[in-house]
Amino acid sequence: MTVDNGVFEKMHQVMKRPNDRSEEQLVCLTNAGISRDGRWLVRGVDLTIRRGEVVTLIGPNGAGKSTTARLAIGVLKPDEGSVERSTGLRIGYVPQKLSIDWTMPLSVRRLLRLTSPLAERDVMAALEATGIAHLADAEVRHLSGGEFQRALLARAIARKPDLMVLDEPVQGVDFAGEAALYELIQSIRRSTGCGILMISHDLHMVMAGTDTVICLNGHICCRGTPETVSQSSDYMKLFGGSARSLAVYNHHHDHTHLPDGRVEHSDGSITDHCHPDDGHHHTDHGHAGHDHGAHEHGGHAHPVAKAAEGDRNHA
C-alpha cells in the first residue's frame, strides 16, 4: 500500500471545508455519564457525530475514551444523560482489544462476515483497501498484530457502515502502514460519507485528519478543531508534561541521538545523556531544526517537571 501525497493534499482541503453534503446526526450524546462502583468513568459528555464527520477522542489513559465510544454505540448504557442513535444506524466497530481463542478456525474472509453476510466483491475490496488481500484465506490466529488490525479495519469497512467507531485502529501497524491506514480512513469518509468516531494516540495524525477533536479526562476538558484544541491551555496541561511523543511532532529538537546512545547537541558537543539541566538545553532558544527521524526516546528519561516546562515553551 502506498501513500499518495496528492491524496493527502486533497484530504487537507476536505478537512478545512467541512462536509456540507449532509448534516444528518448519527449519534448524539447529551450530558452522558457512566459510573461503576460509585466512581464516574466519564461524566457530562456532550458529543454529536454527523454524517461525513470525523470526531477524534484524545486523552490520557483512563480518561474514558473507550468508555465514551462504547456509550455511543450502545455497548454500555448511560447512568446519566442520554444517548440517541438514528434509527437503523449501521455501525462498523473496531474494538481496542480483541482476543480470539486459537481453537476457533477463522479465516480472514470469514472474520469479515462475522456479523452480516457480505458479497464477495465487498469483502475483497475491503481487504485490498487495507492491503491484506493476499491474506484472505489465512487463519486469523496466524496474523501478526498489524495484519490483524488491518483485518479488523477491513471488517468494519466491508459492512459499509453509516458510522465507523475505531478504537485505536492502527495499533501495532508499522510506521508506513499507519499513515496509509489513516489516509484510507479519510478516503472512506469521503467516498461513503459515513461518520467516524476515532480514538487515537497518534496526535499528529489526529491533527491532520479530524474535523473535531475532543480532549477527554473523565469529562470533556476541551474541544474544537485540531488547531484550537492544540492551543488550548487545558490540552497543554494534559499533554504538555505527560506525553513526550506529542512534543516530538510539535517542535524540533535541539539534539540528536547517536546510534551508540550518546547525544550530539546543537553546539556540536557530545554527552552521554541529554538532561535539560546539563547546560546544552536552552528553554528560550529558537529551534534549530534537528530531526529526530523515527528515533525513539526510550533510552533515557527526562525529569518530568523540567521536560514539561520545556515542552510548554517549545509549543
Next chain:
Amino acid sequence: MLDDFFTRAILAGIGVALTAGPLGCFVVWRRMAYFGDTMAHSALLGVALSLFFQINLLLSVFGVAVAVSLLLLGLQRRQSLSADALLGILSHSALAIGLVLVAFMSWVRIDLIAFLFGDILAVTPGDLALIWGGGAVVLFGVALMWRPLIASTVSEEIAEAEGMKPERTRLVFMLLMALVIAIAMKIVGIMLITALLIIPAATARRFAASPEWMAVAASALGVLAVVGGLFGSLHYDTPSGPSIVVAALLLFIVSLLPGMGKPAAGRAANTGVRG
C-alpha cells in the same frame, strides 16, 4: 448379534453425538469446559428432584441445569468471586446435594453408577424419541442462531455494537446446553458429559478450516466415538460412558500424530477452505 437394547443404545448415542458436536465446539471456543461440567454435575440434583417430586426426569434435569446456569450468571455479575471459584462451588455443591438427597430417599432404589457413568441398558424407546426430538431442537436452534453465536463468541462487544443481542444469544446457548446435558445423561453419564462435548471438538480442530466445518467434524467424530465405545462396552462389559470417552480420546490421540490434520501453519494461508 445386535440385540434390541443395543440398537437403541447405538441410535441414542448417535443422536447425542450429533447434537454434542456443534455445542462442544462452542464450549471449547468460549472456554466453558468447566461451566459445562458444572451444569452436568447439577444434573444429579435434577435426578434427585425428579425422584422426589415424581416428575419427568428429562424435564427435571433440564430445569436444574438452567437454574444453575442462571444462578451462575447472576453471581458472576456481582463479581465478588472469580468465575472459576464460583463454578467450583456450584459444581460440587449441586453434585453433593444431589447425592445427599438420593441417600435420604431410602424408599427409592436407583442405580447411581448408571446415572454417573451411563448405562446402555437403560435406553427405552421413549428415551430414544426424547433424545432425537431434543437433539433436533438443539441442532435447529444452533443453526438458527449460528451467526450471532459465532459473532458473540468472537466478540460480544462487536456483536452488540453491530445490532445483535449477545445477552439473548448467551441465554439461548445455556438453554441448548441444558437440553444436551439432559439428553446425553443416560448414554454417557453425568460425570462424563463434558468429555463428549469437548474431546470430539478438540479433535475436529485439527481438521477444520472454518467454524462450520469444525462443528460438522466434531459431530462426525462424536458418532465414531459413540459407535466404537458402545461396541467396546458390549464386548468388554464396561460401562458405556467411560468406553465412549476412551474411544473419543483414542481418536484425539490419533489426530495428534504427525501427518494428520491440516497442513502446517506456514502454508495455511494458501490452503484454507472458504468459510
